[in-house]
Amino acid sequence: xxxxxxxxxxxxxxxxxxxxxxxPFYYAVMTSLEGSAAVFVPNFFPTEINPKNYIYLLFEHNFxxxxxxxxxxxxxxxxxxxxxxxxAAWSLSRVNFQGRSMFLFVILAISMFPQIAVLTxxxxxxxxxxxxxxxxxxxRVKGITSLLWLCFTYTMFNIPFTVWxxxxxxxxxxxxxxxxxxxxxxxxFLILRKIFLPIMTPAIFTTAIMAMIAVWNExxxxxxxxxxxxxxxITVGIALINGTVEYEVPWGSIMAASxxxxxxxxxxxxxxxxxxxxxxxxxxxxx
Amino acid sequence: xxxxNINTVNKYFGDVHVIKDVSLDIxxxxxxxxxxxxxxxxxxxxxxxxxxxxxxxxxxxxxGQVVNDLPPKxxxxxxxxxxxxxxxxxxxxxxxxxxxxxxxxxxxxxxxRVNEAARILQIEDYLQRKPKQLSGGQxxxxxxxxxxTRKPKVFLFDEPLSNLDAALRVQMRVELAKLHNExxxxxxxxxxxxxxxxxxxxxIVVLDTGxxxxxxxxxxxxDRPNNMFVGGFIGSPKMNFISSKILSKSSDATEVDIxxxxxxxxxxxxxxxxxxxxxxxxxxxxxxxxxxxxDGSWESKVFVVEKLGDVTYLYLExxxxxxxxxxxxxxxxxxxxxxxxxxxxxxCQLFDSSGQAFK
Numbered sequence: 001x002x003x004x005x006x007x008x009x010x011x012x013x014x015x016x017x018x019x020x021x022x023x024p025f026y027y028a029v030m031t032s033l034e035g036s037a038a039v040f041v042p043n044f045f046p047t048e049i050n051p052k053n054y055i056y057l058l059f060e061h062n063f064x065x066x067x068x069x070x071x072x073x074x075x076x077x078x079x080x081x082x083x084x085x086x087x088a089a090w091s092l093s094r095v096n097f098q099g100r101s102m103f104l105f106v107i108l109a110i111s112m113f114p115q116i117a118v119l120t121x122x123x124x125x126x127x128x129x130x131x132x133x134x135x136x137x138x139x140r141v142k143g144i145t146s147l148l149w150l151c152f153t154y155t156m157f158n159i160p161f162t163v164w165x166x167x168x169x170x171x172x173x174x175x176x177x178x179x180x181x182x183x184x185x186x187x188x189f190l191i192l193r194k195i196f197l198p199i200m201t202p203a204i205f206t207t208a209i210m211a212m213i214a215v216w217n218e219x220x221x222x223x224x225x226x227x228x229x230x231x232x233x234i235t236v237g238i239a240l241i242n243g244t245v246e247y248e249v250p251w252g253s254i255m256a257a258s259x260x261x262x263x264x265x266x267x268x269x270x271x272x273x274x275x276x277x278x279x280x281x282x283x284x285x286x287x
Numbered sequence: 288x289x290x291x292n293i294n295t296v297n298k299y300f301g302d303v304h305v306i307k308d309v310s311l312d313i314x315x316x317x318x319x320x321x322x323x324x325x326x327x328x329x330x331x332x333x334x335x336x337x338x339x340x341x342x343x344x345x346x347x348x349x350x351g352q353v354v355n356d357l358p359p360k361x362x363x364x365x366x367x368x369x370x371x372x373x374x375x376x377x378x379x380x381x382x383x384x385x386x387x388x389x390x391x392x393x394x395x396x397x398x399x400r401v402n403e404a405a406r407i408l409q410i411e412d413y414l415q416r417k418p419k420q421l422s423g424g425q426x427x428x429x430x431x432x433x434x435x436t437r438k439p440k441v442f443l444f445d446e447p448l449s450n451l452d453a454a455l456r457v458q459m460r461v462e463l464a465k466l467h468n469e470x471x472x473x474x475x476x477x478x479x480x481x482x483x484x485x486x487x488x489x490x491i492v493v494l495d496t497g498x499x500x501x502x503x504x505x506x507x508x509x510d511r512p513n514n515m516f517v518g519g520f521i522g523s524p525k526m527n528f529i530s531s532k533i534l535s536k537s538s539d540a541t542e543v544d545i546x547x548x549x550x551x552x553x554x555x556x557x558x559x560x561x562x563x564x565x566x567x568x569x570x571x572x573x574x575x576x577x578x579x580x581x582d583g584s585w586e587s588k589v590f591v592v593e594k595l596g597d598v599t600y601l602y603l604e605x606x607x608x609x610x611x612x613x614x615x616x617x618x619x620x621x622x623x624x625x626x627x628x629x630x631x632x633x634x635c636q637l638f639d640s641s642g643q644a645f646k
Contacts, residue, residue, distance in 0.1 A: 176372035185360030
């Protein structure tokens, strides 16, 4: 009897949590497949399956362009911040220097800093950057200014987080492995390349995915620093999708756009989740 | 070939003075074991020789060359870590070849050396496996193999067997002893296990809170400990210590009492002692004579009996003085019995109030 209660309780809770988390996404998928009239009828199962929202977004709208912009910003940001924080993590976890814990603490404090607090200052800097950039480069490539600035600010906000996470991971790698390599005659750079990099690969993937999601979903800076339709990123792109008439909110298209940008993240995470975190140093030390 | 001279070396961790004016000479091709309780500085000593820790003062020289400022790779040493510290993403072969590749050896030479080491350690079948597919004993062999391939002048072992189970530890101990004969290299071995120290060492160095308590061959340390610390540390079960008083002194012997029950004349002297001084009498459990004739005696009830098959240990106590005595394996003595314990004078050690041994 007790066992039955336990089971009901356990699975019941699980079902509630799953519904709570997955239902909005399910509803988004369903809405994205419905025509403009059907959207406003509350229902749990789709009454029609109609890909017209997707066709509109992908072929008649500049939405693919916003995806490319986001991909560009995310790739640049994530690669720069991961590279920098990989080296930073090594020094913060392995090299003894004065004020190391202070430094780590400051990094943590910075990563808690609200974006909005620096927004106005950032905008002023952005204007100066634009002027500087225009003076140097040909006007033909000026369209990329906003994106480059986005890369810069995102990297700035991402690095404290990625440094912190990678430092924690690197602290978990036994010191003896590094010492064994030192005794074997490896230089610090070689250790970083041949020993730490392969061991840290899962951790780096994990951190990169988290950073990528953060960049992918960022809205405030993207809205502030992009002015033309050609340099929108996806979040702003979705927000600015408009309907055929002024007062219509085109839910179907918005939901279709959300699904298009969410599905790749879900797929990446599912594919990599086996590698994330697992077996960082299996077999290296006792056990 | 590779003498190691350590000269008045000091090491601080912050304000903590962990190695205090240690001087040691380690002979080429000898097997030296650094032994001591946790925190005595033995691992730090080894890491200083390896070059993984800086030295605050003093010199360490290997083969006549001062190595204080040389990085580990230029010291011609190899180290085996307690936790094995294998590179988890490399195969066994690559683990063992890593150092050689860094030395830019030719492919043939690398192959030859790794296979040679694998043959010695009997891990030829596992060369293409990853460390996580190996058992603890196999991993430890790989760690040793990694050291062998580089043919260093000095091998440093940092408690290499402490993660293995008891049976495997005994087996690896024997193999290490064989390996030492085969390689004819200088080996320095750190352990807290006095059995490993006794069985492996040519020389044992007992460290106590950063100073060398005594250095000598295993039997020297067993028979003639310099002080109570060494007496208590070497040997298992521990040496018994009984508080006692000097009754009289002659030119070649000191007479002490045993719990006021009997007297015993030990042929050891200390110039600084005088009649009436408190001393500690040390005697090993295996030297006590249970229910037999001997020089001095002591009677007590038996509180615990441990039967190990080959021997039996009797735990006795009288007026707060505990005593462990060894007797034959098939002893009839039971808990609660009263036994008479004899103290052969030739086996007794005397220590003064500061713990120094009478000579």
